[in-house]
Structure formats: C-alpha cells, structure tokens
Amino acid sequence: MGGPVSRPVEGTRQRLLTAAVESFHRHSVAGTSLQMISDDLGLTKSAIYHHFRTRDELLEAILEPVMADLARLVAAAESVRGARARADAMLTGFAALAVTRRTLIPVLTGDPGVADFLRGRPDWSALVQRQLALLADVEPGLGGQVKAAVVMAGISAAVGVDYPEAGDDLARVQDELVTAGRRTLGLRAPRET
Amino acid sequence: MGGPVSRPVEGTRQRLLTAAVESFHRHSVAGTSLQMISDDLGLTKSAIYHHFRTRDELLEAILEPVMADLARLVAAAESVRGARARADAMLTGFAALAVTRRTLIPVLTGDPGVADFLRGRPDWSALVQRQLALLADVEPGLGGQVKAAVVMAGISAAVGVDYPEAGDDLARVQDELVTAGRRTLGLRAPRET
Numbered sequence: 450m451g452g453p454v455s456r457p458v459e460g461t462r463q464r465l466l467t468a469a470v471e472s473f474h475r476h477s478v479a480g481t482s483l484q485m486i487s488d489d490l491g492l493t494k495s496a497i498y499h500h501f502r503t504r505d506e507l508l509e510a511i512l513e514p515v516m517a518d519l520a521r522l523v524a525a526a527e528s529v530r531g532a533r534a535r536a537d538a539m540l541t542g543f544a545a546l547a548v549t550r551r552t553l554i555p556v557l558t559g560d561p562g563v564a565d566f567l568r569g570r571p572d573w574s575a576l577v578q579r580q581l582a583l584l585a586d587v588e589p590g591l592g593g594q595v596k597a598a599v600v601m602a603g604i605s606a607a608v609g610v611d612y613p614e615a616g617d618d619l620a621r622v623q624d625e626l627v628t629a630g631r632r633t634l635g636l637r638a639p640r641e642t
Numbered sequence: 643m644g645g646p647v648s649r650p651v652e653g654t655r656q657r658l659l660t661a662a663v664e665s666f667h668r669h670s671v672a673g674t675s676l677q678m679i680s681d682d683l684g685l686t687k688s689a690i691y692h693h694f695r696t697r698d699e700l701l702e703a704i705l706e707p708v709m710a711d712l713a714r715l716v717a718a719a720e721s722v723r724g725a726r727a728r729a730d731a732m733l734t735g736f737a738a739l740a741v742t743r744r745t746l747i748p749v750l751t752g753d754p755g756v757a758d759f760l761r762g763r764p765d766w767s768a769l770v771q772r773q774l775a776l777l778a779d780v781e782p783g784l785g786g787q788v789k790a791a792v793v794m795a796g797i798s799a800a801v802g803v804d805y806p807e808a809g810d811d812l813a814r815v816q817d818e819l820v821t822a823g824r825r826t827l828g829l830r831a832p833r834e835t
Contacts, residue, residue: 477754479673558799559752561670591807595818598803599826603796606751610791614784625788633792633826 462500464490469507470553474609478508478562508566515553516573518546523579532586537636539583540600544626547608548619555609558602587634600630655693657683662700663746667802671701671755701759708746709766711739716772725779730829732776733793737819740801741812748802751795780827793823 468489472481483504487497501507522542529535547554557563567574584597604626615621631638661682665674676697680690694700715735722728740747750756760767777790797819808814824831 473754475754476758477670477672479670480755481672556754559795560754561666561668561749561752562673565669591805591814592818592821594803594805594807595800595815596822596825598800599796599819599822600792601796602752602799603792603826606795606799607788607791610787612784612787614787621784622788625785626792628785629789629792629826632789632828633796633822635825 461492461496465492465497465500465507466511470511470556473508473511473556473560473562474552478504478556478560478566483507505566508563509570511553512557512563512566512573515546515550515557516576519543519580520576522546523576523583526583527579533636534639536584536587536634537631537639539580540630540634540636541627543580543601544604544608544623544630547604547626548623551608551619554605558605584634587636596633596635600633603633604630654685654689658685658690658693658700659704663704663749666701666704666749666753666755667745671697671749671753671759676700698759701756702763704746705750705756705759705766708739708743708750709769712736712773713769715739716769716776719776720772726829727832729777729780729827730824730832732773733823733827733829734820736773736794737797737801737816737823740797740819741816744801744812747798751798777827780829789826789828793826796826797823 465486468486469481472486472489476485481504483497483501484494486507487494501510522539526535526538526542529538567577581594581597581601584600585593587593588596607626607629608622612622628638630636658679661679662674665679665682669678674697676690676694677687679700680687694703715732719728719731719735722731760770774787774790774794777793778786780786781789800819800822801815805815821831823829
C-alpha cells in the first residue's frame with residue numbers, strides 16, 4: 450500500500466491507464482481501442498488483456514479513483530451547514546479535483562462515451578446528481594439548475610484549456626475557476642480566517 | 643432557395659445529416675460510422691456515398707451552417723461599441739444559437755473528435771477564438787480568459803441537459819443561460835428599451 454511501485458505487473462497496469470487517459474483525451478473514448486493503446490506502449494495484445502479485457506473495464510479503472518475522490522467531496526460538502534456554504538464547499542473541492550486531474554476531467558464530462566458508460570453505473574450517476582444538487586440548491590428552481598450545469602460543465606472544460614498567461618501556475622487557474630463559479634452561483638468569497 | 647424541399651436527393655441528404663447529429667450526440671463522432679447511419683436509415687452504403695464519402699465530409703456539412711451562423715453573430719458582436727456591450731451581444735446571440743441547435747452544440751464543444759476536426763480548419767478555429775475573445779475582453783488577463791471558457795463550454799453543455807421544470811419552454815432555458823453567463827462575466831442586464 451503506497452510506497453514505490455516495484456512489481457512489474459503494477460507498472461504495466463499504471464502505464465496502460467495513463468496511455469488510455471491520453472488517448473481518450475485525444476481521440477475520445479469511442480475512438481480509442483485496446484489495440485491502439487497496446488501499440489502506443491509497444492505491448493502485445495495479450496499483455497493488455499492480462500489487465501483489461503474490454504475498453505469499458507479500462508474506463509472503469511480510470512474512473513474509479515476519480516469517483517472515490519468525488520464521493521468524499523460530495524459527502525464532505527453535504528455535511529456542511531447552510532445551502533450556500535455547502536455549494537461553496539462543493540465548488541472549491543471540485544475545482545481542486547479538476548486541476549489535479551485536468552487531462553481526464555474534460556473527457557469525463559464532455560465525451561458521450563463516458564455519459565453512456567455512466568448510465569450503466571447508477572451509483573456513479575447518482576453521485577454526479579448529488580454534486581449538481583449541491584450547486585443548484587443555492588437558488589431554487591430552473592435558475593439554480595441551469596447555473597449548476599453551467600458551473601460544473603464550464604469548470605470541467607475550462608480546466609483543460611491552455612492559458613499561456615498562467616504557464617505552469619495551476620493554482621492561479623484553480624483560483625480563477627473558483628471565482629468564476631462563485632460569480633455564476635451568486636456566492637460571496639468567504640472571509641479569510 | 644428556401645421553400646419546401648421536394649427533390650428526393652435533398653431529402654436523403656437532410657435525413658443523413660439529422661441521423662448523423664443524433665448519432666454523434668449518442669455515440670460521439672469517433673463512435674459513429676457511415677455504416678451505422680446508413681443502417682439506421684435503411685439505406686445502402688452506396689446511397690450514403692452518393693452524398694458523403696467520409697465521416698469528416700458529413701461532419702463538415704453539419705458544422706457548415708452552424709459556423710455560418712456563428713460567423714454572423716461574431717461579426718455583429720464585434721461591430722458593437724464597448725467591450726461589455728460586445729460581450730453581451732456575443733453571449734445573448736450564442737445562447738439563442740445553442741438553444742436552436744441543442745442536440746448539436748453540446749457535441750460540438752465536448753467531443754474530442756470535433757476538436758480534432760477543427761484543428762484542420764483554421765478558419766473555423768479562428769472564429770471560435772474570436773468568440774472567446776469577445777467574452778474574455780470584459781476583464782483583461784487570466785480571469786477574463788477563464789470566465790470566457792467557463793461561459794462558452796458551460797452554456798454549450800448546459801443547453802443539452804433536460805430540465806423537467808422547463809418542459810418544452812426553451813425560451814426560459816435560454817433566459818437562464820443568459821443570466822448565468824452575465825453573472826459569470828460580470829455583465830449587468832441591459833435596461834429594457
């Protein structure tokens with residue numbers, strides 16, 4: 450658990466996951482085949498089959514840790530008192546997650562292949578709905594729902610854009626994503642503590 | 643020019659375009675083949691080849707009218723005086739376009755297959771950059787760029803969401819998209835005239 454990865458089996462698995470995220474990002478999920486990924490890594494098809502039998506298994510393995518992070522964020526935000534504070538906790542947590550996983554997050558929300566996959570995982574779909582509800586509850590009705598969708602999809606896509614002005618300073622991008630989200634939802638920045 | 647479409651050739655072409663948008667929406671661009679579309683419509687492969695030789699030709703034919711609309715919107719917005727009024731013109735125009743083409747627009751901005759295609763069409767990429775610049779110019783620097791990206795991607799994705807509360811009243815959705823965009827960009831609603 451933790452520590453440097455030394456088993457070759459683990460090494461290959463991780464390389465497969467990284468190559469898959471990269472390929473999903475570039476060619477979309479539907480445009481990616483196990484064959485392409487094994488070619489990219491110079492692996493045989495049986496080497497990849499040892500880890501993943503289908504593209505869906507690979508997608509699931511990629512989504513698993515993100516969904517675990519998201520589940521923690523959603524649960525933490527739901528435990529906060531007050532609808533506005535709950536939304537702010539969800540927003541700031543999601544912006545941090547998006548920046549940390551900025552190759553994957555734009556795929557996750559923009560790619561119809563992922564949406565398709567999520568329909569087969571009601572537990573994960575429910576999690577995304579809870580995330581949306583936390584953002585939407587600031588303003589009851591259609592206005593809140595539309596703003597929540599704009600913020601969630603907007604952050605997910607905007608984190609994948611290259612901002613020459615920010616260079617490698619992703620903390621600045623994260624701050625700006627939070628600022629944009631707060632504005633959209635009508636949240637004030639909390640006072641410094 | 644205008645008027646009811648009666649030539650059978652036009653009819654098939656239009657049915658192909660409609661079926662393709664639907665398939666791009668459901669299976670993404672990379673997950674759609676000419677074969678799938680001809681199967682959906684009960685056409686032979688040679689019938690589809692009469693109109694489109696490749697998926698890219700089909701995608702281009704789908705994007706063409708949207709890009710023509712967008713070009714008009716961008717040019718109109720650029721001719722307005724004042725950065726805030728320009729951004730507002732771009733925002734309101736884009737929200738209207740997104741609602742009118744709500745099956746296509748989420749694909750257009752979320753699908754890596756479209757991004758890939760646009761890289762081969764520098765004229766269309768430049769158009770999207772002008773659209774972003776109109777929104778970003780309200781606030782110089784990184785903050786404006788991030789907010790523009792959030793608004794554009796956010797509206798594009800949020801327009802594709804089903805809002806049971808809105809039912810068929812897409813005008814309400816459009817109003818809420820504009821309200822969300824104005825908030826994000828820090829624009830006030832113009833006074834009624």
